[in-house]
Each structure stands twice: as structure tokens, then as C-alpha cells.
Amino acid sequence: MEVIKNQVDDLNIEVTINLKGEDYTEREKKRLAAYRRNADFKGFRKGMVPPQLVKKIYGDQALYETINSIVSEELDKFIKDNDLHILGEPIPSESQKENEWVDGSDFEFKFDLGLSPAIDFDLSKEDKVPYYKINVTEAAKAKMKENIFRQYGQLEEGQAAGEDDYVVVDFKQGEKVVEGAYVSVNKVEGTARKKFVGAKVDDKFNVDVTKAFTNETDRASMLKMKKEELADMNPKWEATVVNVKTFVPASESQETYDKIFGKDVVKSSEEFDAKIAERLESEYKQQSDYRLSQDLRKYLVDKAGVQVPEEFLKRWLYESNKEKYSKEDVEREFDSFLGDFRWQLVRGYLMRKFDLKIEDKDMLDAAKAYASYQYAMYGMANVPEQFITDAAMNILKDERQIRNIEESVENEKVIAAVKEKVTLQTKRISEEKFKAL
Numbered sequence: 001m002e003v004i005k006n007q008v009d010d011l012n013i014e015v016t017i018n019l020k021g022e023d024y025t026e027r028e029k030k031r032l033a034a035y036r037r038n039a040d041f042k043g044f045r046k047g048m049v050p051p052q053l054v055k056k057i058y059g060d061q062a063l064y065e066t067i068n069s070i071v072s073e074e075l076d077k078f079i080k081d082n083d084l085h086i087l088g089e090p091i092p093s094e095s096q097k098e099n100e101w102v103d104g105s106d107f108e109f110k111f112d113l114g115l116s117p118a119i120d121f122d123l124s125k126e127d128k129v130p131y132y133k134i135n136v137t138e139a140a141k142a143k144m145k146e147n148i149f150r151q152y153g154q155l156e157e158g159q160a161a162g163e164d165d166y167v168v169v170d171f172k173q174g175e176k177v178v179e180g181a182y183v184s185v186n187k188v189e190g191t192a193r194k195k196f197v198g199a200k201v202d203d204k205f206n207v208d209v210t211k212a213f214t215n216e217t218d219r220a221s222m223l224k225m226k227k228e229e230l231a232d233m234n235p236k237w238e239a240t241v242v243n244v245k246t247f248v249p250a251s252e253s254q255e256t257y258d259k260i261f262g263k264d265v266v267k268s269s270e271e272f273d274a275k276i277a278e279r280l281e282s283e284y285k286q287q288s289d290y291r292l293s294q295d296l297r298k299y300l301v302d303k304a305g306v307q308v309p310e311e312f313l314k315r316w317l318y319e320s321n322k323e324k325y326s327k328e329d330v331e332r333e334f335d336s337f338l339g340d341f342r343w344q345l346v347r348g349y350l351m352r353k354f355d356l357k358i359e360d361k362d363m364l365d366a367a368k369a370y371a372s373y374q375y376a377m378y379g380m381a382n383v384p385e386q387f388i389t390d391a392a393m394n395i396l397k398d399e400r401q402i403r404n405i406e407e408s409v410e411n412e413k414v415i416a417a418v419k420e421k422v423t424l425q426t427k428r429i430s431e432e433k434f435k436a437l
Contacts, residue, residue: 011115011309019107028066085116088316114312119349123421131424134284141276149249158246161199168243181222203241210235293415306342354417366405367392
């Protein structure tokens with residue numbers, strides 16, 4: 001047996017494994033013997049099938065399995081003996097020739113290996129990264145107040161429907177009647193919207209529901225039928241307005257303060273103003289911290305000067321995912337992948353450099369934060385702690401979720417450690433200019 005190393009460049013190695021008949025004959029015999037011990041052929045006792053028959057039936061399979069096993073072992077041994085840190089997995093070389101799978105033949109296998117780049121850099125206060133602090137303005141506070149009042153507003157009886165109102169409609173088509181359908185005027189499409197804007201109780205008009213409500217799921221729900229029934233439905237309906245619901249924002253009052261912040265937490269317009277400023281600063285800080293994490297990530301990757309075997313990675317990505325993606329797909333998404341991949345390498349280096357560890361508590365805390373976020377997305381605030389914990393434990397049973405959370409925790413730990421090492425240059429900025437960044 002011969003294993004030949006060809007160092008193509010600093011990040012690429014080609015490995016050739018040459019096998020002769022004597023390198024695999026004994027192992028092939030042992031594999032065939034194992035097949036014979038378990039072979040159950042009609043007319044023969046188990047384990048007593050003639051070797052020639054076993055080889056005739058299982059010979060090709062035994063040869064293939066034996067060769068693959070030896071090649072895999074030799075590749076692993078080569079990587080370990082040479083202390084190589086490879087990216088992805090070895091892939092067949094483009095110069096690989098077709099082997100003739102005949103027992104006793106010589107075989108040649110060529111593999112390409114992509115090497116992980118050496119990363120080594122230090123951080124100090126000489127490393128400077130901007131940290132943007134967004135100014136809280138009166139206009140921003142007024143806008144947040146408006147949004148909060150809308151959030152705590154309600155539908156009231158209206159006269160003529162406006163763009164932001166709801167119309168309660170009975171739809172009729174022959175003997176078929178759908179009562180009490182809620183229609184959001186601003187979601188009505190095409191010329192039909194003109195019929196709904198300004199509509200009053202008892203108004204009647206015809207509507208082509210296919211053109212007015214193009215979303216099939218919403219249309220089926222409104223007409224109280226199954227989605228698959230829509231295809232055979234006559235789209236022309238008569239609509240009768242039975243009610244108009246006007247959305248009215250909440251007013252600034254003690255009742256509204258209590259709904260937003262809790263009983264008697266806020267008792268005056270000045271205290272309300274201070275709370276709005278506090279919320280804005282909290283939101284702005286989240287945005288600033290996220291921007292900082294992105295700026296630090298770019299700074300660190302640039303400082304590390306990470307070089308990777310790009311052509312190898314493209315081939316490896318394709319070979320690993322060709323059931324799902326074409327070469328064109330890989331090429332199109334490669335720059336995005338490469339940015340994330342370089343950051344993973346740098347992040348892993350910094351985890352080791354700063355001796356950062358991920359504990360079980362870190363994973364649980366991150367899963368709980370994610371569970372709380374999911375509840376909040378559905379408008380569920382102040383969820384009991386036990387519910388949050390149970391949801392987090394379920395999240396941590398999902399391998400995909402575990403990987404995502406682990407990556408998130410790594411990001412947070414690395415960014416936190418780096419912030420202590422470098423200089424953050426605080427820069428005051430308006431919300432408009434910050435968004436423009």
C-alpha cells in the first residue's frame with residue numbers, strides 16, 4: 001500500500017492511496033467468511049453454504065466494502081499522523097480516474113483536502129470600533145406614544161368606513177349566505193376597495209371576491225369554507241354592510257397608564273414621558289448593540305485575514321448537498337456562506353484564546369430568552385416562569401434548535417469578551433442616520 005501526499009498550496013492537499021491485491025485480500029476473505037456464517041440459502045444449513053456460492057452472490061459487495069473500509073482508515077490515519085485541521089470532509093479529486101472493480105486488481109484513489117487556515121492575532125485598546133448611541137428626540141417620543149395609543153386602542157361603532165376601519169358584512173350568493181364576515185378595508189384590493197371606503201350600514205354592492213381578496217387562505221376563512229372549495233366557487237357575491245367598526249386609539253389617561261405599565265406605576269404626563277424615553281433608550285440600545293456585534297464581527301474577520309480554500313469549499317458544499325442544491329445554487333449563495341464561515345473560524349479561535357466555555361446554564365438561559373421572545377411575538381407578555389422553562393426544555397430537545405442556540409451563545413460570549421479588550425468609540429447619531437447605516 002502507498003499513500004502519497006501532494007501539497008498543492010498552503011490550504012489544499014491531494015492525497016493518493018494506491019492499493020494492491022495483497023493489501024486487501026485477507027480482509028476481503030474475512031468479510032466473505034462473515035457473510036457465509038450468516039448466509040441462509042435454501043437447501044443448505046446456515047453457515048454451510050459453499051464458499052464459491054457465497055463469493056458469487058456477495059463477492060462484489062464484499063470487495064466494495066473492504067476497499068472502502070481500508071481507504072477510509074488510511075485517510076483518517078493520514079490526517080491524524082500529519083496533525084491536519086481540515087475543513088468539511090475529504091472529497092474525491094477531480095483528477096480521480098475510474099477504477100475497475102475486479103477482485104485482485106490494483107486500485108488508486110485520489111482525494112482533495114481543504115485545510116483550516118492558521119489564525120493568530122491579539123487584541124488591545126489600540127483596536128478601535130465605533131459604538132453608535134442614538135439620540136432620543138421629541139419627535140421619536142411622540143411617534144412611540146402614537147404607536148402605543150394605537151396598540152391599546154379598540155374598535156368602536158362607526159358611521160362611514162375609512163381606510164383603517166373594519167366593515168362587518170353578510171355575503172349572499174343565491175341561497176348561500178355567509179354572515180358576519182369581518183373585512184379590513186385596507187386589505188381589500190383592486191377597484192373593490194372604493195366600494196368599501198365610505199360604506200355605511202345597509203349599503204349593498206356586488207363584489208368579485210377573487211379579485212378583492214387575492215390571498216386564498218384569508219378568502220377561505222372569510223367565506224367560512226375550505227381552501228380547496230374555492231376553485232369551484234362563483235366569485236361574484238352580494239355584500240350587505242351590517243356594521244362599521246372604526247378603530248379609535250386609546251387616549252392619554254390614568255386608565256391607559258395602568259393598562260400599559262400596571263396599576264399606579266405612572267401617574268402623570270411627566271412620568272409617562274420619562275417612561276417613553278426609557279423605552280426608546282432600551283430599544284435604541286438593542287439596535288446599537290446589534291450594530292456593534294456586526295461591526296466587531298467584520299473588524300475581527302478583517303484583522304484575522306482569514307484565507308480559505310474557496311474552490312474546495314464550493315465543491316464540498318455541492319457534494320454534501322447535491323440532492324437539494326445545484327452548482328448554480330451553491331455559486332449564488334457562496335459569498336453569504338463564506339462570510340458566515342470565516343466568522344465561525346474566527347469565533348472558534350477566540351473561544352479557545354479566551355478559554356470561553358458554554359455551560360448548561362448558558363444554553364437554558366438562551367432557550368428561555370428565545371421562548372419568551374416567541375410568546376411575545378404572539379402578544380403574550382408576563383408568561384409564568386414555569387411555562388417559559390418548560391418551553392425552553394422542549395426547545396433543547398431539538399438538535400437543530402440546539403445548534404442555533406449554541407451558536408448564539410458563542411456569539412454573545414465572544415462579543416462580550418472582545419468588548420473588554422478593545423476601545424469602543426462612542427458616537428452620537430440621529431435615528432435617521434443610524435438607519436441609513
